[in-house]
Amino acid sequence: MQVKQGHGPGISTLTPQEPFWLRCVLISLSFLVVGSLILVPIIYVFYQAIAPGIGTFFHNLLMDRDTRHAVWLTLTVAPLAVLFNTLFGIAAAWTITKFRFPGRTLLMSLLDMPFAISPVVAGLMFVLLFGMQGYLGPAVREWGIRIIFAWPGLVLATTFVTMPFIARELIPLMQTLGSDEELAAVSLGANPWQLFWRVTLPNIRWGLLFGIIQCHARAIGEFGAVYVVSGHIAGETDTMPLRVEKLFQEYNNPASFAVALLLTLIALATLIAKLVLEHWLTTQEAARRAEIEELPA
């Protein structure tokens, strides 16, 4: 790749056709948008949470029983949703890439539905299905299971909303990998279990991890669908995003921002995990390339 130096100091371009002023405008505009819509709000959350003092911040987070419960609930519901979506994502990607069957394209399109549907509508669907007056609600209730206004509903709604992340990550990956390695394993005598653990999973592990990280980030922050199915019961069905909103409505800004900051920190940690993983994979790849180039022809 040829990189040509532009006119300004430190500004270079890969396509030297664009005029200098256009580059400047586009770069400034990007920084302006990212700064005003992402960076400034994040800093503001930090500021608002810390401003009343570190003591108040921890007091708000740790001493409120309902807030503690919200943190615990989010850290239970999100991993459960991620677990379900991991299992489902692998199964769906496997089905779509390894088999040819009628309705395959339809299945692929349906997989994207949770991204297209508003989370609030998704929540409403579950209320209509499993609520007291819902189609399946009474039947499920007879089994002694509460779904709506209880934690199973939260898991269900979160799972639905974050469903496409892992499958979407795996399908193109498994398509590129093809099935030759799996056929080779079968011809060497591997049973389906050995095939999956020894050949398929090691090949898709990084893609799977990316999917899990993204799915987890989204699951932690899910608000709309969870709002509808949770019934908003403090200390019972309030997750962290719901808690933020409730505290805010109660004019308890310091507590609201404290929870918001914790949510932001979890999100940042996820983002950093992703960056570290990406960096590590690139350096691994570069090292391997360098090693290959050293080999005698």
Added chain:
Amino acid sequence: MSISIRHVTKKFGQFTALNDISLEVPSGCLLALLGPSGSGKTSLLRIISGLEYADHGAILFQDEDVTKQAARDRGVGFVFQHYALFRHMTVFENVAFGMRVRKMPRSEVQDRVQELLGLVRLEGLGHRYPSELSGGQRQRVALARALAVRPRMLLLDEPFGALDAKVRQELRNWLRRLHEEMHVTTVFVTHDQEEAFEVADQVVVMRQGNIEQVGTPQEVFDRPATPFVMDFLGNVNVFHGRVQAGQAHVGPFTLAFADYQHDEPRHATAYVRPHELEIERTPSTTASLAGRVVQINPHGAVSKVRVLLDGYGAEVTVDLVREKSQQLQLCLNDNVFVTPSTARVFMPDVDYAI
């Protein structure tokens, strides 16, 4: 271990990949399935291995019917065109894979892998990953991996198709030697007639899901059963014409054709290979045809000369060995005479060679 293929048919939707194929592969044989793409050769190989199932028909290994057996129980070594090595495993682990999934003892695996790496001349490369090997080395790892579990037979799908010419040549010779040492029944698929002829004991020429001819390389080359085989096995000059009353009038030639004695003329085609034509400055027999040199292509050991035949309007390609071309000293537009030493005449249902 011999292989019997009995009336195997395979369809993909409307497309017939294999049309009622029957074939016997004798034990210890090295057999080539030769044909253009879409001829069904890879489908047949996959059906033998169990990676694909036939719609109808049966597959027997020796006397055992394996038609319904899963690929992993058939004990077949399969080598893929693009190697299909496990990219996240080292060379050692790749070769060991078949033994590991069969739960063989660790020490035995260790010894066997070392033995095989020696056999494929990759000692000391066990710790490398497939991406760190050249194409030829990768294919040798794939072979070692397939041989590790002592397969009942070895199946290779275009094994050298993705390699460059020199490595391909080396691996062909190596495969031939390996087969002579081990005598395991081997079937390989190729679209390269040269490769099939060089490596195989038996050649099966396939076309559109059917077997056109089975025989030793020599038989197939000398006595092609159909115009397709003739055409597929290298360059040919084709002449269209008719047969009538014991004679074939094809293009500029008139040949005796005893198989057809009727007076009613029928369509026929004659095929002459470039090396079966002689170029001379003066006509030697009545079959010699006058023509003019229009192109000379010194092509390594053999010169390819194109001659436009007078009074026929068609060009023929003639292969000249080096001594002959030096003796003739041909130039463009020289007037020469072309004489066929042999020709094959095909007509629907009847064929004949002089």
